[in-house]
Amino acid sequence: MDHDHSYKLLFSHREMMADLLQGFVTAEWVQAVDLTTLERVYSSHVSDDLRDREDDIIWRIRWQDGWLYIYLLVEFQSTVYRYMAVRLMTYEGLLYEGLIRSQQLMPRGLLPPVVPIVLYNGRDRWTAPQDIAALIATAPGGLAIPRPRRPYQVIDVGRYTDSELASLRNLVAALFRLENSRTPADVQQVLASLVVWLRDPAQESLRRAFTVWLRRVLLPARLPAVALPEVQELVEVQTMLAERVMEWTQQWKEEGLREGRREGLQQGLQQGLQQGLQQGLQQGLATERALLLRQARKRFGEACAAALAPLLETREESSQLADVGEWIVTCDSGETLLARVRELLG
Numbered sequence: 305m306d307h308d309h310s311y312k313l314l315f316s317h318r319e320m321m322a323d324l325l326q327g328f329v330t331a332e333w334v335q336a337v338d339l340t341t342l343e344r345v346y347s348s349h350v351s352d353d354l355r356d357r358e359d360d361i362i363w364r365i366r367w368q369d370g371w372l373y374i375y376l377l378v379e380f381q382s383t384v385y386r387y388m389a390v391r392l393m394t395y396e397g398l399l400y401e402g403l404i405r406s407q408q409l410m411p412r413g414l415l416p417p418v419v420p421i422v423l424y425n426g427r428d429r430w431t432a433p434q435d436i437a438a439l440i441a442t443a444p445g446g447l448a449i450p451r452p453r454r455p456y457q458v459i460d461v462g463r464y465t466d467s468e469l470a471s472l473r474n475l476v477a478a479l480f481r482l483e484n485s486r487t488p489a490d491v492q493q494v495l496a497s498l499v500v501w502l503r504d505p506a507q508e509s510l511r512r513a514f515t516v517w518l519r520r521v522l523l524p525a526r527l528p529a530v531a532l533p534e535v536q537e538l539v540e541v542q543t544m545l546a547e548r549v550m551e552w553t554q555q556w557k558e559e560g561l562r563e564g565r566r567e568g569l570q571q572g573l574q575q576g577l578q579q580g581l582q583q584g585l586q587q588g589l590a591t592e593r594a595l596l597l598r599q600a601r602k603r604f605g606e607a608c609a610a611a612l613a614p615l616l617e618t619r620e621e622s623s624q625l626a627d628v629g630e631w632i633v634t635c636d637s638g639e640t641l642l643a644r645v646r647e648l649l650g
Contacts, residue, residue, distance in 0.1 A: 310513075310516060310517040310520065310521050311378045311380075311423070311517075312361055312378060313513045313516065313517070314479065314510075314513045314514070314517060315361050315376060315378075315423075316344065316361065316513075317509065317510045317513065318342045318344075319475055319507070319510060320475055320476060320479075320510070321342055321361075321363050321374070321376075322339040322342060323474045323475045323476045323477070324376075324421075324423075324459070324476045325339065325374075326339070326474070327472050327474040327476055327477055328459050328476065329419075329421070329457060329459075331419075331457075333367075333372070337365050337366065337367060337372065338365070338366060339365065341365050341366035342363055342364075342365050343363065343364050343365070344361075344362070344363055345362040345363060345364050345373065360375065360376065360377050360378065360395065361376040361378070362374070362375055362376070362399065363376070364416075367416070367417070368410075369410060369411050370409075370410035370411070370416050371408070371410075371416050372416060372417050372418075372419065373399065373416055373417070373418040373419070374418075374419045374421065375392070375395060375396065375399065375418055375419065375420045375421065376421050376423060377391075377392065377395070377420070377421070377422050377423070378423050379422050379423065379424045379425075379426070380424070380425045380426065381426060383426065383428065384424075384426060384428055384430055384431050384432050385432060386432045386433070386439075387432070387439060388422060388432050388456070389432070389433055389434065389435060389436035389438075389439055389454065389456060390436060390439065392420045392422070392454070392456050393436055393452075393454050395420075396418050396420060396454075399418060400415050400418075403415065403416065419457075420454075420456040420457070421456065421457050421458075421459060422456060422457070422458045422459070423459050423461070424458055424459065424460050424461065425461045425462065425483060426462070427462065429460060429462065429463060430458045430460045430463075434455055434456055434457070434458060435453055435454060435455040435456075436451075436452055436453070436454045437451045437452065437453045437454075440452070461480050461483050461484070462483075462484065464477075464480055464484070466481060466484060466490075469481045469484075473497075473501075475498075475501065475502075475510075478494050478497060478498055478501075479514075481494045482494050482518070482522055483522070485522075485526075488526075488545050488548075491518075491522075491545060492542065492545050492546065495538060495541060495542045495545070496542065498514060498538055499538050499539055499542060502514070502538065511537060511538050512536070512537075514538055515535060515536065515537060515538050515540075515541060518538075518541050519532060519534070519535055519541065532544075589619075589620055589622070589625070592622070592625050593616045593617070593619070593625065595629075596612070596616060596625060596628055596629055596632065597609050597612060597613055597616070599629070599632045600612050600632050600638070600641065603632055603633075603638075604632075604637065604638030604641065605638065607638070608638030608641065608642065611638075611642055612628075612641070612642060612645065615642075615645050615646065615649060616628065616645075619649070624648060624649075627648060628641075628645055628648075631644050631645070
């Protein structure tokens with residue numbers, strides 16, 4: 305089970321969606337709605353194209369005489385997608401098409417409002433424009449084409465500090481703390497809270513979802529060389545960690561060091577390649593300039609070569625140096641050559 309699908313399992317629970325809105329969406333409307341009316345939207349309400357979006361989760365909540373829709377897009381790519389605003393507008397259009405077809409409209413045939421949210425867990429911080437207007441060029445003068453505005457919210461898991469998250473008695477904050485955990489002891493601390501918060505028998509499904517995510521996603525990523533036993537409950541994960549916390553802490557650290565070494569090696573190789581290419585280019589240009597000066601000296605004498613040297617010293621365009629080489633052959637005097645080179649260089 306990959307990361308995106310496990311998050312879909314977690315955020316298929318009303319408690320998780322309610323805590324996401326209460327803890328991480330600061331808009332005023334969150335305080336004005338009844339979160340107990342949250343209801344999952346399944347494929348019967350959406351278009352065929354949108355049904356294939358397995359990692360996106362759609363909820364709705366009672367709003368005035370109809371529904372307010374919340375489109376949660378799970379984004380765990382390694383890099384930030386610059387045109388996310390365009391993608392979200394496309395998905396919102398597909399959602400509206402499905403609602404029109406299934407007659408899920410507000411009074412007077414109006415479309416219900418949709419709140420787009422991106423849940424992002426990449427290593428780099430989110431930098432993509434959060435409104436499609438920022439991605440559209442201004443129309444030329446006299447052409448009155450207003451740019452559409454469609455902002456969306458990003459919840460960037462890695463942006464939050466542990467102290468910020470720990471201050472919230474919130475299931476989603478606990479999930480983010482687990483994501484950002486550095487040691488098995490950190491996981492133990494959060495698990496202790498989750499075991500208490502989810503002890504009600506009615507929350508068995510959500511407990512199981514957390515257990516599956518820990519067993520199949522978080523712990524294998526931290527402890528890739530460890531054969532983890534099958535567990536069915538959060539308490540079993542808690543016990544498993546307690547029994548092997550010392551051993552696993554060391555392995556966790558070693559895996560972190562290996563990952564750091566891999567990243568450092570990759571970065572070093574890239575930097576070395578770039579430096580090597582740049583150094584090779586500079587050496588090649590220097591050799592080409594020296595060859596041109598020798599040719600000019602042989603054809604027009606030392607004075608011409610001495611005057612040409614400072615003109616070529618800062619030239620790094622191969623095409624310009626090629627032109628100079630051709631002129632050394634075709635010009636009838638050193639003065640003509642120098643004049644053409646000065647004209648070329650401005």
